[in-house]
Amino acid sequence: MDEYDIAVVGGGPIGCFVAEQLASKGRHVAVFEEHSTIGEPVHCAGLVTQRVFDISKCSPTRIVQNKIYGAVIHSPSGSTLTIGGEKVHGLVISRQRFDETLSQNAQTAGAELLTGYKIVSAKKQENHITLTIKQNEQTLPVRCNILIGADGPHSSIRKIFGFPHPIEMLQGIGAELSDTALDPRFVHIFVGHNIAPGFFAWVIPTNMQGTTARIGLCIGKQSNHPLQHYFTALLQQPLLQGTTVMKRFGGAIPLGPLKKTADDHVMIVGDAAAQVKPTSGGGIYPGLLCATQCAIVAEEALQKQQFDGEFLKHYHRKWTKEIGRELSLGMRFRKIFTSLTDEQLVKYLEKLNNKKTIDVINTHGDIDYPSRLALPLIKTSPSLLSLAPAMLKRTKQ
Ligand SMILES: Cc1cc2nc3c(=O)[nH]c(=O)nc-3n(C[C@H](O)[C@H](O)[C@H](O)COP(=O)(O)OP(=O)(O)OC[C@H]3O[C@@H](n4cnc5c(N)ncnc54)[C@H](O)[C@@H]3O)c2cc1C
Known part of the structure; x- marks a missing residue:
């Protein structure tokens, strides 16, 4: 049976980043990713801030596609409010290249990246965790001291170990467009019950000419129609007339920070722990912040050989101290907004x-x-x- 200090489930940005942090300390780390290619399929609008690059230490070259200076907010009446315009507020990234870069960084630091490996079960033993992994038709057992669930919004690790569920799960849909004629410096945000009930729709220019864009929307549970209905309506906005849909994507956004994210031998991080900004659905920045704390506590646990829930709870306290208040306030703003x-x-x-x-x-x-x-x-x-x-x-x- 393969044995690791740390097994990370999920080769998304957060799993790869936490693996890199621990492998760079000389720990024996494996990342198990169910898909065969890192970064695919994409479920993201790709709007982040410079902080994402500051934390991840990734070079923005090849990843940043465009810089955003402001936003045009479209009200349900059709009137608009334009904010910003002077300085860069956001960066549009290729999620695929970002994820690839983080996975390469993890491997360079010494982590093993195993793609095409799906965790199907996990069990606490006396002083370790045993995982059952499926690769093609084969089932393999793996043993680890610490299991880190970075397996996204529908996390199996969260469910298997009985962590709380996120308060809300938004459903999202999006697409890459060509033939747009946008001011590349501005994103467009549409709000209202007919366009994106419970959230908002977005149009993000993805090149410096404004000729390509990433559009999308999320809806909450109070929606009367399926996602496709709202997506079709978004495409009919005058701003998007004459454009061509190149590639579609979808996904879920978990909201509402969890009350528990660590237990004996296990921690959950990123979307698995709903570490997502409730006002925008952005999970990359808070996920990376929390992953930093997760790696620090995992390293301390390995040094002390102490893997009980009481010790690993330091992680929960640390990330809550860092970003918990902002996420909770975000939930309050969201309550007002909805x-x-x-x-x-x-x-x-x-x-x-x-x-x-x-x-x-x-x-x-x-x-x-x-x-x-x-x-x-x-x-x-x-x-x-x-x-x-x-x-x-x-x-x-
Ligand atoms: C429509 C949409 C738009 C978004 N836009 C933005 C944005 O503009 N900016 C932003 O910051 N965030 C955005 N987000 C959120 C962002 O995509 C997530 O917060 C981010 O991907 C979280 O990273 P993660 O590594 O925690 O999870 P994920 O990226 O979901 O990665 C989890 C990985 O775990 C793997 N996995 C799952 N189960 C298993 C298993 N059993 N075994 C092995 N592997 C498994 C999955 O295949 C996946 O690769 C958006 C999300 C959606 C849905």
């Missing part, structure tokens, strides 16, 4: 559409930390508070 009617959304966006407020958004707006905008915004436009009690009251019902 309680708004289209009329309220229109009114809210109108209130924001003045120079003073837009200046505040441009100064304090941060895709990774949306909560940092709340106070300055309310200070500038106290009238925005008038909507809050009504919204909060509605969500309590």
